[in-house]
Amino acid sequence: MAESNALPLVLLAEQFAKLPGIGMKSAQRLAYHVMSMSDNEAQAFADAILHAHKTVHTCKTCQNLTDKVICPICSDTGRDHSIICVVETPKDVTAFERTKEYKGVYHVLHGLISPIDGITPDKLKIKELLSRINNSEVSEVIMATNPTVEGEATAMYISKLLKPLDIKVTRLAFGIPIGGSLEYADEITLFKALENRNEI
Amino acid sequence: MAESNALPLVLLAEQFAKLPGIGMKSAQRLAYHVMSMSDNEAQAFADAILHAHKTVHTCKTCQNLTDKVICPICSDTGRDHSIICVVETPKDVTAFERTKEYKGVYHVLHGLISPIDGITPDKLKIKELLSRINNSEVSEVIMATNPTVEGEATAMYISKLLKPLDIKVTRLAFGIPIGGSLEYADEITLFKALENRNEI
Numbered sequence: 001m002a003e004s005n006a007l008p009l010v011l012l013a014e015q016f017a018k019l020p021g022i023g024m025k026s027a028q029r030l031a032y033h034v035m036s037m038s039d040n041e042a043q044a045f046a047d048a049i050l051h052a053h054k055t056v057h058t059c060k061t062c063q064n065l066t067d068k069v070i071c072p073i074c075s076d077t078g079r080d081h082s083i084i085c086v087v088e089t090p091k092d093v094t095a096f097e098r099t100k101e102y103k104g105v106y107h108v109l110h111g112l113i114s115p116i117d118g119i120t121p122d123k124l125k126i127k128e129l130l131s132r133i134n135n136s137e138v139s140e141v142i143m144a145t146n147p148t149v150e151g152e153a154t155a156m157y158i159s160k161l162l163k164p165l166d167i168k169v170t171r172l173a174f175g176i177p178i179g180g181s182l183e184y185a186d187e188i189t190l191f192k193a194l195e196n197r198n199e200i
Numbered sequence: 201m202a203e204s205n206a207l208p209l210v211l212l213a214e215q216f217a218k219l220p221g222i223g224m225k226s227a228q229r230l231a232y233h234v235m236s237m238s239d240n241e242a243q244a245f246a247d248a249i250l251h252a253h254k255t256v257h258t259c260k261t262c263q264n265l266t267d268k269v270i271c272p273i274c275s276d277t278g279r280d281h282s283i284i285c286v287v288e289t290p291k292d293v294t295a296f297e298r299t300k301e302y303k304g305v306y307h308v309l310h311g312l313i314s315p316i317d318g319i320t321p322d323k324l325k326i327k328e329l330l331s332r333i334n335n336s337e338v339s340e341v342i343m344a345t346n347p348t349v350e351g352e353a354t355a356m357y358i359s360k361l362l363k364p365l366d367i368k369v370t371r372l373a374f375g376i377p378i379g380g381s382l383e384y385a386d387e388i389t390l391f392k393a394l395e396n397r398n399e400i
Contacts, residue, residue, distance in 0.1 A: 006267040012252040015245045019230050030219050032291060034253055035265060041218075042253035046246035048215040052208040053234055053242035065235060067206040091232060 009035070061132065063108040063125040065090045073097075073105055080104045082139040086129065086158065088112050088146065096144070104142070107132065112150035113157055121157060129158070133165060140168040147174050147192075209235070261332065263308040263325040265290045273297075273305055280304045282339040286329065286358065288312050288346065296344070304342070307332065312350035313357055321357060329358070333365060340368040347374050347392075 009031050016027035034042060058064065059071035062084075066072070073079065073093070083104030087093060093106050109124045133141070141162055145151035159169040175193035176185055185193070209231050216227035234242060258264065259271035266272070273279065273293070283304030287293060293306050309324045333341070341362055345351035359369040375393035376385055385393070 006252075006256045006265050006271075008248070008252040008255050008267050009265060012248040015248040018241075018245075020233050021226065021229065026221065028291070028294070029221065031252065032265075032289075033220050034249055035256055037253065039253070042249055045215045045218075046249045048208070048212040049234055049242055049246045049249075052206075052212040052231065053237065053239070055208050056206045056235055065206055065209060065232075067208050071206075089232075091228070094228070 058108070058110075058125075062106050063110060063128060064093050064106060065108075078103075082137055083142065084129070084132070084138055084140070085142045085144050086155075087144050088151070088154075092144065104140075109145075109154065112145060112148075112154045114150045114153075124154070126158060126161070130161065133162070133167065138167055140170060143169060143171045147172075258308070258310075258325075262306050263310060263328055264293050264306060265308075278303075282337055283342065284329070284333070284338055284340070285342040285344050286355075287344050288351065288354075292344065304340075309345070309354065312345060312348075313354045314350045324354070326358060326361070330361065333362070333367065338367055340370060343369060343371045347372075 012034060013024070013027040013031040016022055016030045017024050019027075022030070034045070037045070055067045056065050057067075059066045059068070059074055061070055061074040064071050064073065068075070074081075080103050084107050085096060085102060085104055086107045086109060087096070088109055088111065090108055093108060096102050096106070107125070107129045109126065109129075111119050111124050113119060113121055113124065129141075132138075141158075143155035143159060145155050155171055159171075162169050173196055174189070175196055176182065176189065182190065212234060213224070213227040213231040216222055216230045217224050219227075222230070234245070237245070255267045256265050257267075259266045259268070259274055261270055261274040264271050264273065268275070274281075280303050284307050285296060285302065285304055286307045286309060287296070288309055288311065290308055293308060296302050296306070307325070307329045309326065309329075311319050311324050313319060313321055313324065329341075332338075341358075343355035343359060345355050355371055359371075362369050373396055374389065375396060376382065376389065382390065
């Protein structure tokens with residue numbers, strides 16, 4: 001921000017610019033917006049940041065973000081606790097919940113194996129997944145990581161760990177997205193769709 | 201945000217979603233990002249909001265945002281205080297300062313006359329501009345509001361007020377933007393460029 005601006009405004013804009021997907025220009029606009037808030041609104045905004053940061057932590061069971069000791073999904077007795085859907089981030093849990101179809105529970109890894117970024121398996125919530133499987137009756141583990149190199153590697157790594165435990169390990173289906181067009185599908189997606197074809 | 205999320209996270213996302221240009225999806229992403237901050241980072245972010253909101257106010261002279269009584273531009277004796285560039289918002293001051301060419305001072309109206317939105321001239325910092333002109337030696341007032349209906353109306357309104365004071369009132373030049381193409385210029389811009397042609 002140009003030096004024509006007040007320093008606290010510049011500092012606030014710099015804070016906004018640290019957020020993902022917010023450039024310096026948007027950050028300035030957001031900082032100006034804070035100036036137009038009422039005292040109460042600015043206080044509520046700052047409080048929401050501190051309150052969320054202080055009270056939200058990972059669920060003891062599934063590692064999803066929650067402000068309870070055990071998250072609402074893990075403490076819901078109406079769900080099937082023998083099926084665990086393993087995902088990368090809490091955002092993925094939200095995505096699956098939006099489908100309103102999945103009735104099992106989740107396990108959030110908080111990342112994917114990526115040696116190049118220094119993310120080794122011990123940095124993920126994999127041992128928590130194993131101890132959970134050892135301490136409860138689990139019939140199926142669905143590997144629901146993204147179809148990327150890291151997502152595939154993580155799914156493979158965990159499925160190998162689970163092999164000796166004699167638990168059904170499944171992987172999400174990958175193929176042509178609904179509403180998508182064959183014409184515009186890339187080769188790998190098309191190959192996957194062909195490879196995983198189902199009888200009708 | 202789906203109910204699978206912790207309430208404080210939902211509340212934080214709602215705060216982000218109130219900001220201009222941030223939809224609910226981005227707001228969720230930003231809220232998740234706050235979770236990944238360190239305690240110090242979250243505190244610094246919240247503090248920056250409150251500090252900027254508390255200490256930044258309008259400059260007594262030019263009405264630009266500042267944390268001083270008189271902003272750095274108005275207190276800069278190296279600038280030409282007899283030329284006042286009248287703009288709509290503090291952002292416009294930043295834009296002009298980026299050119300590094302303008303050496304006069306500014307006056308921020310904090311809006312444009314727009315009866316349809318209930319913004320009448322008395323809601324803008326126009327009387328502050330008049331008292332400023334009455335109390336100091338001003339040779340020129342540059343009307344630098346946007347070339348919109350409201351911007352033009354405001355420029356016209358103020359220039360009429362200044363007529364009796366025998367002060368030179370000028371308006372920004374409007375025409376083909378540098379790097380722009382005649383082929384793609386709209387008719388009004390082209391007409392303005394023709395009307396305001398200069399001898400070379």
